[in-house]
Amino acid sequence: MSHTALIPSHRKPRQSASKTALRAGVAGGVLSTIAVAGAAGPAQAEPVTQTIEMPTITAGLSTTVAASAEATQQVALDLETQASEDAAAATAAKAAKKAKxxxxxxxxxxxxxxxxxxxxxxxxxxxxxxxxxxxLSAPSGSSSSSSSSSGSSVSTASAPASSSATGSAASVVSFVQMQVGDAYVSGGTGPNSWDCSGLVQAAFRTVGVDLPRVSQSQSTAGTQVGLGNLQPGDILYWGGAGSAYHVGVYVGGGQFVGAQNSSTGVVQRPLDYDMPTGAVRVL
Missing domain, CATH: 1.20.5 (Single alpha-helices involved in coiled-coils or other helix-helix interfaces)
Incomplete structure (x- = not known):
């Protein structure tokens, strides 16, 4: 006997008979199950003998379906195009109506x-x-008395007619009448636009008479005459002698020609359209 045989930790444990038998039974059962499964497997498999046939789409049917799809797509496209055109036309018509x-x-x-x-x-x-x-002050001297006496005798001022003018006076009358219809422009001296004194100055220049340029000076450039004793070619003025603000030319027949304003231009009007204050005779 070994000298260590009595030491408990050095002894090999003994397996009991029951454990050995259990292990043997389990192993045998597993092997039996494998054997049974191997024997039963081939007997249960059966070969597939049935064939399933799929329907075949003919060429004609395929073409019809494709044509129908294309036609449907074209109709949808046409409808969309028509809707866009209708909307554009409606918008354009609305804009045109608004602009008009x-x-x-x-x-x-x-x-x-x-x-x-x-x-x-x-x-x-x-x-x-x-x-x-x-x-403005009234004309003084003889012009004042002449003006006051002419109030009831304006009709006698219309006795002379423009056709009775002769010589230089006829030339002055003819010139201003030829400018009737021209424009009025402040500071204008012709040939197609005038202010009042520019027209009178140009008319007398045609007969060799050099008048002052402005209305105030033209209203004292000759002999003062009463409105009841006017002759064609006399210079008419509005306002006081020496301080006149407008001038024109008496053309006979109770009428005058003057560059009135920007609205009327050069016009021929009767004296009662805008009765002048006085007149001077240069010729």
Whole structure:
């Protein structure tokens, strides 16, 4: 006996008979199961003998389906195009209608503005002359008495006719009448636009008479005459002698020619259209 045999830690444990038998039984059962499965497997498999046939789409049917799809797509495209064109046409028509209405409105507004401006200019012209006639001093001396005595005898001033003018006076009358219809421009001296004193100066220059340029000086450039003793070619003035604000030329028949204002231009009018204050005779 070994000298270590009595030491418990050096002894090999003994396996019991029951454990050995259990292990042997488990191993045998596993092997039996494998054997049974191997024997039963081939007997249960069966070969597949049935074939399933799939339907075949003929060439004609395929072509029909494709054509139908293409036609459907074309119809959809046509409808979309038509809808876009209709929307564009409606938008254009609406814009055109709006533009036309705006143009009509602007034209009417412009017409009204022009009419109002013309009426305002004429009213201002009349008011200005009325005011200046009131504030300016009356002509002195013989011109004053002549003017006061002419109030009831204006009809006698219309006795001479323009056809009765002769010589230089006829030339002056003819010149101013030829300018009727020309424009009025402040400071204008012709040939197609004038102010009042520029027209009178140019008319007398045709017969060799050099008049002053402005109305105030022209109103004292000759001999003062009464409105009841006018002759064609006399210079008419509005305002005081020496302080006149407007001049014209008497052409006979109770009428005068003058460059009035920007609205009327050069016109021929009867004396009662705007009665002058006095007159001077140069010729």
């Amino acid at each position: 209405a705006e143009a009509v409105r602007k034209a009417e507004a412009k017409k009204k503005a022009e009419a109002a401006a013309k009426a305002k200019a004429e009213a201002a012209e009349r008011a200005s002359r009325s005011t200046e006639r009131t504030t």
